[in-house]
Amino acid sequence: MEGTAxxxxxxxxxxxxxxxxxxxxxxxxxxxxxxxxxxxxxNNSFVVWNAHEFAAKLLPKHFKHKNFSSFIRQLNTYxxxxxxxxxxxxxxxxxFCHVLICDLCFLGLINLYARN
Numbered sequence: 001m002e003g004t005a006x007x008x009x010x011x012x013x014x015x016x017x018x019x020x021x022x023x024x025x026x027x028x029x030x031x032x033x034x035x036x037x038x039x040x041x042x043n044n045s046f047v048v049w050n051a052h053e054f055a056a057k058l059l060p061k062h063f064k065h066k067n068f069s070s071f072i073r074q075l076n077t078y079x080x081x082x083x084x085x086x087x088x089x090x091x092x093x094x095x096f097c098h099v100l101i102c103d104l105c106f107l108g109l110i111n112l113y114a115r116n
Contacts, residue, residue: 045097
């Protein structure tokens with residue numbers, strides 16, 4: 001029997017992903033949070049558009065903390081890496097990509113910079 005969102009024990013047994021990765025996917029995939037965090041245009045990485053709001057509102061909703069640095073360290077344990085850059089409004093954007101698709105992420109960054 002498949003687990004439900006309210007049945008954490010069943011969900012864990014039917015879904016082999018670690019809780020951190022399930023929560024990460026839920027945060028990034030939620031269309032209501034797209035102004036804060038969303039998938040990249042190519043869907044091979046995700047972008048944190050507003051790190052302050054991400055840490056203050058989304059992290060405590062899904063995790064037991066609101067520390068952006070701790071979130072990055074946790075991603076690093078799953079071989080995700082990040083880069084950050086300034087957008088045209090002088091705000092930092094954080095792009096996170098998994099090591100298995102890193103070449104695609106860098107191609108996306110090159111295309112992003114080429115358009116600006």
